[in-house]
Amino acid sequence: MNLPRIIACTTRYLYLYKRSLPRLMEVFYWPLLDLLVWGFVSTYLSGYKGTLPDFVSFFVGALILWDILFRCQQGISVSFLEDMWSRNLLNIFVSPLSPLEYVVSLLVISLVKLVLASSVMVAVAWLLYSFNIFTFGVLLVPLVANLIIMGWSVGIITTAIILRYGQETEVLAWGIAFLFQPVSAVFYPVSVLPPAIRAVARFVPSSHVFEGMRRIIRDGTLPVEELAWAFALNAAYICFAIIFFSWNFREVKKKGLLSKVGE
Amino acid sequence: METVVEARGLTKEFNGFRAVDNISFDILRGEIVGLLGPNGAGKTTTLHMLLGLTTPTAGDIRILGRNLEKDREEILSRVNFSSSYVSLPYSLTVWENLSVFAGLYGVKRPGEKLKGLIKTFEIEDIKDSATRKLSSGQITRVSLAKSLLNDPEVLFLDEPTSSLDPDMADRTRKLLKDIKEKKGLSILYTSHNMKEMEEMCDRIIFLDRGKILAEGRPSEVMREFKGASLEEVFLKIARKEKTCFDGADG
Numbered sequence: 001m002n003l004p005r006i007i008a009c010t011t012r013y014l015y016l017y018k019r020s021l022p023r024l025m026e027v028f029y030w031p032l033l034d035l036l037v038w039g040f041v042s043t044y045l046s047g048y049k050g051t052l053p054d055f056v057s058f059f060v061g062a063l064i065l066w067d068i069l070f071r072c073q074q075g076i077s078v079s080f081l082e083d084m085w086s087r088n089l090l091n092i093f094v095s096p097l098s099p100l101e102y103v104v105s106l107l108v109i110s111l112v113k114l115v116l117a118s119s120v121m122v123a124v125a126w127l128l129y130s131f132n133i134f135t136f137g138v139l140l141v142p143l144v145a146n147l148i149i150m151g152w153s154v155g156i157i158t159t160a161i162i163l164r165y166g167q168e169t170e171v172l173a174w175g176i177a178f179l180f181q182p183v184s185a186v187f188y189p190v191s192v193l194p195p196a197i198r199a200v201a202r203f204v205p206s207s208h209v210f211e212g213m214r215r216i217i218r219d220g221t222l223p224v225e226e227l228a229w230a231f232a233l234n235a236a237y238i239c240f241a242i243i244f245f246s247w248n249f250r251e252v253k254k255k256g257l258l259s260k261v262g263e
Numbered sequence: 264m265e266t267v268v269e270a271r272g273l274t275k276e277f278n279g280f281r282a283v284d285n286i287s288f289d290i291l292r293g294e295i296v297g298l299l300g301p302n303g304a305g306k307t308t309t310l311h312m313l314l315g316l317t318t319p320t321a322g323d324i325r326i327l328g329r330n331l332e333k334d335r336e337e338i339l340s341r342v343n344f345s346s347s348y349v350s351l352p353y354s355l356t357v358w359e360n361l362s363v364f365a366g367l368y369g370v371k372r373p374g375e376k377l378k379g380l381i382k383t384f385e386i387e388d389i390k391d392s393a394t395r396k397l398s399s400g401q402i403t404r405v406s407l408a409k410s411l412l413n414d415p416e417v418l419f420l421d422e423p424t425s426s427l428d429p430d431m432a433d434r435t436r437k438l439l440k441d442i443k444e445k446k447g448l449s450i451l452y453t454s455h456n457m458k459e460m461e462e463m464c465d466r467i468i469f470l471d472r473g474k475i476l477a478e479g480r481p482s483e484v485m486r487e488f489k490g491a492s493l494e495e496v497f498l499k500i501a502r503k504e505k506t507c508f509d510g511a512d513g
C-alpha cells in the first residue's frame with residue numbers, strides 16, 4: 001500500500017466534484033428530497049397518535065442511516081463508472097497503482113461523499129423535524145460503522161461485476177442497494193416480514209443495524225446481540241467482496257477486457 | 264547492450280483464437296523497435312501483455328531484468344504508455360490530469376516536471392482548459408506528456424502520432440529520438456505510418472495473424488521482401504495471402 005498513490009487517485013475524484021454542478025447535486029439532491037418527503041409523511045402520520053412512540057425518530061433516523069449504506073455503495077460504483085466513461089482505466093492500470101490501492105481510493109472518496117451528504121441530512125432533519133441523530137450518542141458509532149462496511153462490500157462487488165460484464169450492468173451502480181432495502185427492514189421491524197424473507201434478513205447485516213436502531217430509540221439500551229450479528233456478517237461480506245474483486249480482476253486480465261471496458 | 268524487454272514464447276488466446284502466437288523478441292536499451300502489421304495482427308494485444316493489462320496464455324516476460332508478474336509495481340514505475348485509443352478524464356483540466364498522474368508515478372517536484380513537459384509539447388495555452396474541450400491532437404500531446412512524467416526507461420506507444428498534424432508528429436518523433444540519444448530510452452512503437460517507422464525504428468517486427476513474419480532493420484526487411492520502401496513491403500505481405508485467395512477463387 002502506497003499512501004501518496006492513493007491520495008493522487010482520490011484527488012482525481014475531488015477535482016471532478018470541484019467543478020461539476022450535476023455531480024454535486026447528485027450528492028445532495030436525492031438525500032434531501034428523500035428526507036423532505038418521508039419526513040413530512042411521518043410528521044403527518046404521527047398526528048394520528050397510535051401505539052408507536054417516536055414515530056418521526058423511527059422514520060427519519062432510519063432514512064438517514066439507510067442513506068449511509070446507499071451512499072457508500074454508490075460512492076464506490078459511480079466513481080468507478082467515471083473512470084470507465086472517461087476511458088481512463090488503462091492509464092490507471094499501467095501506472096504502479098495496484099488494484100487494491102485503486103479500491104482503497106474508491107473507499108476514501110465514498111467516505112468524503114458520505115460525510116457531505118450526511119451532514120446536510122442531519123442538519124435538515126434537526127431543523128425541520130427537531131430530530132437530533134446525536135441523541136444516539138456513542139451508540140451511533142457501531143451502527144454507522146456497520147452500514148459503511150456493508151455499503152463498501154456491496155459497492156466493491158458491484159464494481160467487479162461492471163468491470164467484467166461492461167455497460168449493460170451499469171444500472172447496478174444505482175439499483176443494487178434497493179435489492180437490499182426490503183430485507184434490511186429499514187422502516188419496519190423484521191417481525192413483519194414473512195418467514196422465508198425473515199430467514200434471508202437474518203444474514204443481511206443491515207437488518208441487524210436497523211433492529212438495533214429501533215431498540216435504541218425504544219429502550220435506550222445497547223443492542224449487543226444485533227451488533228454482534230452485524231459485525232460478524234460484515235466481516236464475511238467484506239472478505240467475500242475483496243476476494244471476489246481480486247478473482248474477477250484476474251479474470252478480466254485473462255480475457256483482455258481492461259481495454260474494452262466502457263466500449 | 265543491456266536487454267530491457269525480453270519476451271519468450273508469448274501467446275494469447277481469446278476463446279481458442281490465437282491473437283498472438285508464440286512470439287519471442289528482445290528490445291535493447293536505447294533501441295526503438297517498431298511493431299507493425301495489418302489490423303488485428305496482434306500488436307495491441309502484445310503491448311498490453313507487456314504492460315500487465317492482459318495476462319498471456321503462455322510465455323515469459325521480463326522487463327528491466329525483472330519478472331512482470333512478481334515485480335509489477337517496480338516495473339510499471341519505470342516504464343510508461345501512451346495510446347491514441349486511451350483518453351484522460353474529460354472534466355479535469357490538463358494540469359489536473361497531469362498532476363494526478365505525477366502523483367501516481369511518485370514524481371519528485373511535480374510542479375517543475377509538469378511545467379517542463381507542458382512547454383515541450385506546447386500545451387501552455389490549454390493547460391487550464393478542461394480536457395473535454397481539446398482536439399484529439401491536443402489530447403494526444405497531453406497523453407504523450409503523461410507518458411514522459413516518470414522519465415521512463417521503456418516507453419510503449421500504440422499509434423501515438425495517428426492524430427497529430429505532420430508538423431507536431433515530426434517534432435514528437437524528434438523529441439523521442441532526442442530522449443533516446445540522451446537518456447537511452449527504449450521504445451516499442453506501433454504505427455500505420457510506414458515512413459515514420461522507417462525513419463524512427465532501429466528495428467522492426469512485422470506481425471501478421473499473431474506471428475512474426477519478418478524482423479530486422481528496416482533496410483534489411485526491405486531487401487528481404489524486395490521492396491523500395493516499408494510501405495511496399497507492408498502491401499506485399501498484407502496482400503500476399505489475399506492474392507492467393509483471389510487466385511484460388513477466380
Ligand SMILES: Nc1ncnc2c1ncn2[C@@H]1O[C@H](COP(=O)(O)OP(=O)(O)O)[C@@H](O)[C@H]1O
Binds near residue numbers: 301303308
Ligand atoms: N479482449 C479480446 N477478446 C477477444 N478477442 C480480442 C480481444 N482483444 C483483441 N482481440 C482480437 O485479437 C486480434 C488482435 O487484436 P489487436 O491486438 O487489437 O490487433 P492490432 O492492434 O494489431 O490491430 C483481433 O482479431 C482482435 O479482434
Ligand SMILES: [Mg+2]
Binds near residue numbers: 308
Ligand atoms: Mg491496435
